[in-house]
Amino acid sequence: MRRLNVLGIRGIPAMHGGFETFAEKLALHLVGRGWEIVVYCQEDRGGAVGESLWCGVRRVHIPVKGNGALSTVLFDLKCVLHALSRRGVFLTLGYNTAVFNLLQRFAGQTNVINMDGIEWRRDKWGPVAKTWFWLNERAGCWIGNHLVADHPKIKEHLATRVSADKITMIPYGGDEVIEADAGLLSRYDIQANEFSVIIARPEPENSFLEMVRAFSRKRRNHKLVVLGNFTPETNAFHRQVMEAASDEVVFPGAIYEAPVVQALRFHSRFYLHGHRVGGTNPSLVEALGAGCAVIAHDNHFNRWVAGPEAAYFQNEAACAELFDGLLYDLASVERMKSASRARFKERFTWEQVLREYEDLLTRWYPK
Template sequence: MLTELAPRLVNSGYDVTVYVRNPYTGGKKGQWEYNGVKLISLPCIRNKYLETPIFTFVALFHSLKYNFDVYYFHAVVTGMFIPFARLFGKRVLLQTHGLDWKREKWGIISKAIIKLSTFLGIKFANIVTSVSLEEVNYFSERYRKLIYHTPNGISMPETVTMTDEIKKFNIEADRYILFLSRLVPEKGCHFLIEAYNKLENNLKKKYKLVIAGDTQYKDKYYYSLKSNESENIIFTGFAVGELKRQLLSHAAVFVQPSTMEGMPLAVLEAMAYGLPVIGSDIQEISDIIVDKSLLFKSGNTADLTEKLNLVLTNQSFYKSLAELKKSEVINKYDWNSITKIISNLIEKL
């Protein structure tokens, strides 16, 4: 949102300010500009449960001195503060990114708080938009309120021929399966590892499994995944910049085995790079994946192994098919089109 949507809103004539958290700014503090977007950095508590709510609270009350016209909240967990914004006469646009209480990392109390926050956010926001059709349908039916659909956008892929970054991990072009996501339970990386281990030895010898991701808070789940690290199962950590471009440019197949999502940007990016994409059959993925034949039953590792075997033994066919479809994905999820949708919603406020 910061690197793609916000600058485009500036180019559309809006004065945009974004609040960012100190630990994620590369050491920058205070205020500065990025592509015309004003950034305000504030400290935050590094805590799995409290970081987002407390930061949102601090940012909201810090912002009151600037007399902003519109507040653009992201994620239902921030919704608990929308009534305060409305109390001060602010117009609010809320964008949801998934049914967050379903995430496996939350306990009973956290789930209850997120559900309450969801209710408050949708009830008091002037306009609500969601990234997936599942959310649109769910919130529309539950809250009897008009919910707009605003999908994630993608930029033009930067396909590269260089392989120097992936070679640092002993990875060869077209000889690996790619997972690119956070290492949290709902992303389903454990299903992929299990399915990969069920492949025939000749395929495992030819294709490695590359897990490009990490997690902010190291927990038992993270260490259970890392215990599988080997010569054939490679963990790169978070992939950004040139490493990410090379991974997406040279993978044999991309896999998204999530059990719940908002709208997986990684799937859109992989399809834009012309990669065959195997995904779980949850609605958030099935709504966007181009080749429906590569959907597998969520959580079913035998089915996932079968799909991996199908693509890896017919790689040229599935690569060619994905290449033919990538322009369709790029055009459908173009950031300029998404920006127009958001701009129209802002004007409704």
């Protein structure tokens, strides 16, 4: 029986983000294919390492007190140390502490590293954090036996560090959504197709301010629902975004109920995606799977994912022009929705993505 050991995430079942969702999908897929799966999980407690079984997946619970950056670094180190005695192939999701994976290389373990996005380019990080991420990106490229890039442009970037033969491009996947409960929208005082939506972390690099200002330039007779954990009392950027919003912008906070998020995507007129840095963004893939008409920041990451039928903006003025021209052009909205579903089925279904991962991990399985 083949064994896969998964490191680099907080654990499964998924409760945190894209990598956790992917790890859950991959683990369950491979268990069904006869693999033994071990996933390392972070627990905010003291005490000893424990193990449990979840849906056929072995979870190794690593105790680390706290939830900050230092706790995450300590958790990753403890995972690598514990994993040194394990056999099989290893999949590390993210390179943020790739220097620790050197221990696995010394131990002769085979480690495939998903290199995620170009983390050190993100505006939110200070000089120390950017330097740490830059160094670990380099380390991951050298230390990993093989690398996964989730976007063609990420592969091109990594190929400036190592040979392109060492890199396989496999994007993120998503579920197709063909129906969603419109009744869930009532709690936000919105109706199906009478709102557009933004779903992202409220950070400057995700174009929140540009999109909210563009929408708020004039009366739209339409709602813009902006999901995210806004803390205007302590975060100047959050305060700036909220002060720029018209009374047609709704801030419901962060929403983690999957059926509600699905309903917000599925019943929106437009899904707005302002990310300027990164590879294949999970939220954008999920928007395609829900058949959303996409308005996105114009960069090579978003263009490859969303395709030529999406609408793109470079700045606030261009975004406002898209609202002016497209908001009530329902024929264009329907054309964009159909194109999103087609693009999703072409490249981003979980069936395709998980099959490609299984093929890659099988190819790199220790002899």
